[in-house]
Amino acid sequence: GQQVMQIPQYQHVQEGEDFTTYCNSSTTLSNIQWYKQRPGGHPVFLIQLVKSGEVKKQKRLTFQFGEAKKNSSLHITATQTTDVGTYFCAGRNTGFQKLVFGTGTRLLVSP
Amino acid sequence: GAGVSQSPSNKVTEKGKDVELRCDPISGHTALYWYRQSLGQGLEFLIYFQGNSAPDKSGLPSDRFSAERTGGSVSTLTIQRTQQEDSAVYLCASSPTGSIIQYFGAGTRLSVL
Numbered sequence: 001g002q003q004v005m006q007i008p009q010y011q012h013v014q015e016g017e018d019f020t021t022y023c024n025s026s027t028t029l030s031n032i033q034w035y036k037q038r039p040g041g042h043p044v045f046l047i048q049l050v051k052s053g054e055v056k057k058q059k060r061l062t063f064q065f066g067e068a069k070k071n072s073s074l075h076i077t078a079t080q081t082t083d084v085g086t087y088f089c090a091g092r093n094t095g096f097q098k099l100v101f102g103t104g105t106r107l108l109v110s111p
Numbered sequence: 112g113a114g115v116s117q118s119p120s121n122k123v124t125e126k127g128k129d130v131e132l133r134c135d136p137i138s139g140h141t142a143l144y145w146y147r148q149s150l151g152q153g154l155e156f157l158i159y160f161q162g163n164s165a166p167d168k169s170g171l172p173s174d175r176f177s178a179e180r181t182g183g184s185v186s187t188l189t190i191q192r193t194q195q196e197d198s199a200v201y202l203c204a205s206s207p208t209g210s211i212i213q214y215f216g217a218g219t220r221l222s223v224l
Contacts (some may be wrong), residue, residue, distance in 0.1 A: 026189065031211075033211070033213075034211065034217055035213075041217075042202060042215040042216065042217050042218055043154070043202070043204075043213075044215070045213065045214070048212060060151050077150050088153070088154065090213075092211055098156070098159050098167060099144075100156070101146075101153060101154040102153070103153045103155070104153045104154075106151075
């Protein structure tokens with residue numbers, strides 16, 4: 001079945017450093033979503049990418065969808081302590097309705 | 112409230128007992144999902160309901176787990192003869208028609224002693 005892996009599993013950065021998490025699918029995706037889960041909280045939708053090569057920005061966050069639609073990345077510029085949490089990507093195969101969540105990347109930011 | 116509501120927020124039970132977890136999706140959302148999340152881990156898909164279609168039960172870990180969705184709205188996840196390894200946070204999410212963006216509830220933290 002479809003698998004979605006994320007690397008790294010965990011990253012600890014100093015406030016102000018940049019951070020990137022990568023998402024790789026074993027199959028081609030029709031779209032990809034990103035979610036953020038704060039410690040003790042529940043996943044919250046951040047963004048959805050649909051087009052091959054698409055790039056979207058939300059303030060300090062930059063999301064990319066690969067040309068082959070099998071991978072994606074989330075880059076945070078100049079991290080802040082409020083960025084702490086686990087970031088999940090989630091993808092859907094063409095023709096299937098169910099989202100498959102990635103393994104997640106846990107980000108810790110020290111002041 | 113406009114969000115996904117789950118109850119109870121916390122449940123402590125003894126090994127071997129049955130538990131029922133409830134999810135009230137956002138009004139009008141046709142899709143409903145259940146996930147399990149163990150401490151520090153990712154989201155484990157359990158079951159997916161879409162409208163009146165047969166549910167996708169491919170993620171249920173054993174026949175002790177079952178779920179139903181009545182009237183296309185409220186869903187109940189039942190775990191029979193609970194085991195210690197069932198201890199986790201159980202998350203419910205719903206999606207509106209035509210979208211696969213998932214809106215999550217706060218979850219039920221289940222502890223099996």
